[in-house]
Amino acid sequence: MKKVTSAVFLAGSVLAAASAHADVTVGFSGVMSGPAAVLGQDQHDGFMLAIEQLGGKFGDQKVNVVSEDDQLKPDVGAQIMQKFIERDKVDAIVGLGFSNVLMAELRRVKESGVPALATNAGPAPVAGKLCSKNLFGLAWQNDTMSEAMGQYVQDLGLKSAYLMAPSYQAGKDKLGGFKRYYKGKIVKEVYTPLGQLDYSAEISNLQAAKPDALFVFYPGGLGINFVRQLGQAGLMGHLPFFSEGAIDSNTLVALKTQAAGSIYGATWSPVLDNAQNKKFVKAFQEKYGHTPSEYAANAYDAAYLLDAAVRKVKGNVSDRAAFVAAVKEAGSTFPTVRGKFAFNTNNMPIQNVYAFKAVKEGDQIAVKKLATVFTDHQDAYVSKCDLK
Amino acid sequence: MNSSLFLSQLLNGLQLGVLLFLLSSGLTLIFGIMNFINLAHGSLYMVGAFIGAATYNASGSFLFSVAAAMASAAIVGALIEHLVARPLYRYDHLYQVLATFGLMMFFNELAIVIWGNRPYFVEIPQFIRGAVTIFGAPYPVYRLLIIAIGIVVAFGAWFLIQRTRFGMLTRAGATSSAMVSVLGVNIDLLKKALFMLGAALSGLAGTLAGPILSVQSGMGDPVLILALVVIVVGGIGSIRGALFAAIVIAIIDTLGRAYLPFLLGLVLPPSAANTTGNAVASMLIYILMAFVLAFRPHGIMVSAKR
Numbered sequence: 001m002k003k004v005t006s007a008v009f010l011a012g013s014v015l016a017a018a019s020a021h022a023d024v025t026v027g028f029s030g031v032m033s034g035p036a037a038v039l040g041q042d043q044h045d046g047f048m049l050a051i052e053q054l055g056g057k058f059g060d061q062k063v064n065v066v067s068e069d070d071q072l073k074p075d076v077g078a079q080i081m082q083k084f085i086e087r088d089k090v091d092a093i094v095g096l097g098f099s100n101v102l103m104a105e106l107r108r109v110k111e112s113g114v115p116a117l118a119t120n121a122g123p124a125p126v127a128g129k130l131c132s133k134n135l136f137g138l139a140w141q142n143d144t145m146s147e148a149m150g151q152y153v154q155d156l157g158l159k160s161a162y163l164m165a166p167s168y169q170a171g172k173d174k175l176g177g178f179k180r181y182y183k184g185k186i187v188k189e190v191y192t193p194l195g196q197l198d199y200s201a202e203i204s205n206l207q208a209a210k211p212d213a214l215f216v217f218y219p220g221g222l223g224i225n226f227v228r229q230l231g232q233a234g235l236m237g238h239l240p241f242f243s244e245g246a247i248d249s250n251t252l253v254a255l256k257t258q259a260a261g262s263i264y265g266a267t268w269s270p271v272l273d274n275a276q277n278k279k280f281v282k283a284f285q286e287k288y289g290h291t292p293s294e295y296a297a298n299a300y301d302a303a304y305l306l307d308a309a310v311r312k313v314k315g316n317v318s319d320r321a322a323f324v325a326a327v328k329e330a331g332s333t334f335p336t337v338r339g340k341f342a343f344n345t346n347n348m349p350i351q352n353v354y355a356f357k358a359v360k361e362g363d364q365i366a367v368k369k370l371a372t373v374f375t376d377h378q379d380a381y382v383s384k385c386d387l388k
Numbered sequence: 389m390n391s392s393l394f395l396s397q398l399l400n401g402l403q404l405g406v407l408l409f410l411l412s413s414g415l416t417l418i419f420g421i422m423n424f425i426n427l428a429h430g431s432l433y434m435v436g437a438f439i440g441a442a443t444y445n446a447s448g449s450f451l452f453s454v455a456a457a458m459a460s461a462a463i464v465g466a467l468i469e470h471l472v473a474r475p476l477y478r479y480d481h482l483y484q485v486l487a488t489f490g491l492m493m494f495f496n497e498l499a500i501v502i503w504g505n506r507p508y509f510v511e512i513p514q515f516i517r518g519a520v521t522i523f524g525a526p527y528p529v530y531r532l533l534i535i536a537i538g539i540v541v542a543f544g545a546w547f548l549i550q551r552t553r554f555g556m557l558t559r560a561g562a563t564s565s566a567m568v569s570v571l572g573v574n575i576d577l578l579k580k581a582l583f584m585l586g587a588a589l590s591g592l593a594g595t596l597a598g599p600i601l602s603v604q605s606g607m608g609d610p611v612l613i614l615a616l617v618v619i620v621v622g623g624i625g626s627i628r629g630a631l632f633a634a635i636v637i638a639i640i641d642t643l644g645r646a647y648l649p650f651l652l653g654l655v656l657p658p659s660a661a662n663t664t665g666n667a668v669a670s671m672l673i674y675i676l677m678a679f680v681l682a683f684r685p686h687g688i689m690v691s692a693k694r
Binding site for chain 1: 390393396397400401403404496497500504505506507508509510511512517518519525526527528530531599600601602603604605606607610611613642643645646662663666667670
């Protein structure tokens with residue numbers, strides 16, 4: 001099942017031959033098979049699209065991309081890092097997979113000293129104690145969107161909230177993030193087994209509890225199950241519904257108007273109004289035939305960030321420390337689809353977090369921006385990181 | 389805790405039980421009569437869900453999509469039987485598990501190749517959308533329909549197994565397939581027909597679950613585990629056992645999830661009750677299975693001697 005795609009972008013053979021520098025080699029890793037493959041594929045698509053737009057070059061360096069499928073397995077992820085570093089001798093790493101995979105990759109990434117951009121995960125330890133100079137969170141710290149939802153429900157003045165999430169580390173972190181900013185009454189916190197498909201029992205209990213607001217974290221397919229069942233029970237549109245993970249550009253394809261009325265927290269959406277985002281969304285739709293997701297946006301940003309950093313070091317990526325410093329500096333200057341971005345001292349994002357709403361437009365579903373919940377938001381773990 | 393909530397939770401349990409029954413009846417027949425472990429049974433459920441959703445989106449007819457889902461699952465079932473199961477009937481279970489586990493991965497990747505790795509859109513038909521008030525609380529019409537279909541299928545299966553010649557041979561085959569063969573019955577044909585019937589029921593479960601669950605690659609894997617628990621509890625090869633076990637397991641699971649945290653809250657502090665309650669609730673059906681295996685190793689519906 002291991003899929004190795006390798007793409008070499010030629011920027012005109014004459015030019016390449018005349019170039020004195022070696023090429024820039026980037027290792028891309030993410031989940032590209034199995035049920036979660038869509039997330040890795042989106043990142044790959046977004047990253048490759050940006051490189052294509054940049055003419056196959058970062059600065060004036062030709063880019064080689066080596067892609068690997070981590071199969072959502074931590075041990076495979078760790079092996080991929082070893083391969084990237086020892087055999088492919090990569091100059092930068094992009095992707096790095098889900099939180100559990102990233103944690104397994106952490107040691108090798110740290111030791112290598114090459115800049116690594118996580119476009120999918122931002123687990124708390126990496127933002128805090130285990131932060132490292134060359135590892136950058138380009139997506140989000142994992143709690144970010146739930147914190148925004150907590151603040152937003154608080155801002156709306158809703159008196160009580162009912163919380164639900166799958167019973168695993170991320171589920172607990174997300175509800176923790178919500179509670180960090182929501183000061184109202186928590187009616188109940190429900191953790192469902194990770195593999196659970198049918199939520200009818202929980203939804204009946206929820207109906208009986210009559211809270212003012214419902215907040216859930218159900219990623220991907222779990223979210224589709226939950227939102228469908230919530231709608232079928234007649235709750236959608238009657239109970240203010242806030243979520244993270246359940247609604248994104250990918251699940252909207254499957255939910256369409258079933259999602260209408262749900263509010264979700266995110267750091268990016270196709271409707272964000274800035275020139276880079278318009279360029280991205282338009283080009284992505286033309287090339288791949290569907291709306292890009294948050295994950296594609298993160299990886300698209302990664303390519304433009306690397307481009308800016310390579311320019312800063314004038315193509316000399318072999319000086320790892322200088323390259324890493326350039327990536328960090330470029331974080332606040334590169335053109336981002338999010339409008340505004342910077343790296344914090346712990347190399348996690350400082351970015352705006354928004355509340356979006358899925359609304360019906362004829363037969364189709366569209367996304368509307370409700371509010372900028374946080375401006376230049378920092379994560380809660382930055383003080384635990386020793387980096388300056 | 390009031391009675392209307394309790395009754396809707398019972399309905400929830402019944403509805404889950406019906407889906408589990410559709411899924412496990414085929415599995416238990418195939419296991420019981422052919423002594424064949426078919427881990428790809430969940431893939432047939434996925435085939436049903438995808439074909440049902442695709443044909444419904446294309447045609448707009450609910451009945452047609454259900455028929456198409458059952459037919460295609462039956463055809464895929466027949467292919468699996470012919471190409472993979474038949475050569476492996478006389479081998480050890482390990483070979484069957486390896487082969488059908490491979491099939492499971494094959495079908496999951498095939499679904500990605502055909503339908504892409506994004507979850508697939510499917511909607512409940514207009515005429516069975518919405519909720520009705522039942523026992524004083526709104527309940528989705530579609531779930532009531534699933535319960536109704538399940539009752540019809542259960543009755544149909546009972547009739548087929550208990551009142552027809554085919555059923556008689558099936559029951560005989562479950563007891564001793566070699567003896568049935570010796571008596572001059574074409575056991576190969578019987579096996580193929582049973583395999584297809586089981587596959588069709590699994591496809592029916594898939595297409596019914598489509599609008600409730602996320603239709604995507606790998607959707608059959610978690611339900612397969614539940615189906616295996618059902619056939620172990622119900623007794624391998626027994627349709628009646630599968631029905632009984634499916635309903636009991638689903639109701640225990642549903643009520644456990646709904647009430648255990650509350651009940652534990654009477655004796656424990658709230659936060660501890662919530663965590664242990666949820667944890668124990670998700671273990672309940674496996675605890676039940678362990679008890680059944682300890683005291684009635686052949687399942688609750690099967691006499692001790694086989």
